[in-house]
Amino acid sequence: MPAPPPSLADWTAGQLLAAFRTGSVTPLDAWAAVEARIAAAEPKIAALYAYAPERARREAAASTERWRRGAPIGPLDGMPVTVKELIATEGDPVPRGSAASELAPARQDAPAAARLREDGAILFAKTTCPDYGMLSSGLSSFHPLTRNPWNLAKNPGGSSSGAAAAAAAGYGPLHVGTDIGGSIRIPAGWTGLFGFKPSNGRVPIDPYYPGRCAGPMTRTVADAVMMMPTLSRPDWRDATSLPPTPLDWPGEAPDVRGLRLGLMLDAGCGLPVDREILDAVTAAARRFEAAGAIVEAVPPVLTAAMLDGLDDFWRARAWAEISLLPPERQRRILPYIHAWATKAETMSGVRAVRGHDQTLAMRQACARLFQSVDAVLSPTNPVVSFPAEHASPTNDPDRPFEHIAFTVPWNMSEQPAASINCGFSRAGMPIGLQIVGPRFGDVLVLQLSLTHEAWQEPIAWPAVG
Known part of the structure; x- marks a missing residue:
């Protein structure tokens, strides 16, 4: 067992909770380290919104006393946690990344925030996102520009941009993002994190709509696994949520011998994949093959018509609100965002409906592929990085989704998918491997992620500040 990092801000959730139990570290100690890290790094990466250090200190003190008495209120008691700005927290406005929003305080916690508080977590801040969560970027009209801790000139991705930057910079171990087309996995890939989009409905979410999920963004798979029993508890407000199902959340890597893994290196449309990414993902697939998995190349599930249709549907949906x-x-x-959405001003209802129908076509294509494989391996992102100031890798509102071709189909098919680091570019930027499981196969995705993580060298996280 390797020694824990020098700063408590870099300890895993598992390490912190073990130390809380013995009393060798207290929640107050852990919070002090996180607060110091934020003071040093936040002026450079701008990951937080509604940051409340005084409240966090009070809650950490109360948790410290509970642990002293041997009476924690839940499995995450005293753990510093952030949630994405789009996830409502009682009393805090939800600007949705846009300066156009009215700043009315939320009346209650959304499901993910409510479950975390019930289990004793300290929600010390929310994390930034772009306007309406509709960019894979740290650019927003409301929040300051969020930057990638690995290289401040680069973008962390989005729309869970602040969660990714905060986790990579060491603002504590546990963070929650949301994902409708890759918004957990895409920034996780660009910042070296583990990001998990569960099966749709596994983690209740409010408001809900097709493809939208909430899930953990952490430095280790084990920390994400630790969050899932909390996040997946039921909440009546999500009428699309799955029935409560006790799952045997994995604690160790499985035997992969005989598993049929599809290797998808071509997304079917969108941006071409950088050679460094192809090489890193192929090397990861070969590790699975060497361990006994059956790895075979599989064709893409996405077409340009599907992606264009989704673009039409999402533009129409955005314009219906913005107008x-x-x-x-x-x-x-x-x-x-305004330029992108206004293209729907003259769009016919028939075209918008046809666009929606392409999301069903994606679902059918994904289901067809999974008749012949148990899981799919692919790149998370097609490019290694892009400038911090850009709204997307193309920076073109007429080509807004060219970079989500590997991630978005699995939202529409409601399948679990994760991004895990599988190496670095020559410039030192993280590269993400996407692991996709069958619908409801959340445990399998986490197991395969644990397997891959065990093969990797520990990441030397960037020092910011």
Whole structure:
């Protein structure tokens, strides 16, 4: 067992909880380390919103006393945690990344925040996101520009941009993002994290709509596994949630011999894949093969028509909301997002419905592929990195989703998918491997992720500040 890092801010959740039990470290100690890390790094990466250090200190003190008495209130008692800005927390406005939003305090916690508090977690801040969560970028009209801790000139991705930056910078071990087309996995890939999008409905979410999920973003698979029993508890507000199902969340890597793994190196459309990414993902697949898995190349599930249809549907959905705003508020929206959404102003209802139908076509294609494989391996992102100031890798509102071709089909098919680090580019930027399981196969995805993580050298996380 390797020695824990020098700073408690870099300890895993498992290490912290073990130390809380023995009393060798207290929640107050852990919070002090995280607070110091934030003070050093936050001026550079700008990952947080609604940061409340004084409240966190009070809650850490109360948790310290509970642990002293041997009476923690839940499995995450005293653990520093963030949730994405889109996840409502009582009393805090939910600007949704946009300066056009009215800042009314949320009346109650959304499901993920409620479950974390019930289990004793300290929600010390929310994390930034772009306007309406519709960019894979740290760019927002409301929040300051969020930067990638690995290289401050680069983008952390999004829309869970702040969660990714906070986790990579060591703002404690546990963070929660949301994902409708890759918004957990994409930034996890670009920041070296483990990001898990569970099966749709596994983690209750409010508001819900097709493809939207919440899930953990952590430095280790084990820490994400630790969050799942908490996050997956039921909540009546999500009418699309799965029935409560006790799952045997994995604690160790499985035997992969005989598993049929599809290797998808071509997304079918979108941006071409950087050679460094192809090499890293192929090397990861060969490790599975050497361990006894059956690895075979599989064709893409996505087509340009599907991606264009999704673009139409999402533009129409965005414009339906934005068009109701008065002109002065519309002018506050990030220009890229406004330019993208206004293309739907003259779109016919028939075209928008046809766009929605392409999400069903994605689902059918994914289901067809999984008749012949147990899981799929692919790149998470097609490019190694892009500038911090850009709204997307193309930075073109007419080509907004060219980079999500590997991730978005699995939202529409409601299948679990994760991104895990599988190496670094020559420039030192992280590369993500996507692992996709069958619908409801959340445990399998986590098991395969544990297997891959065991083969990797521990990551030397960037020092920021």
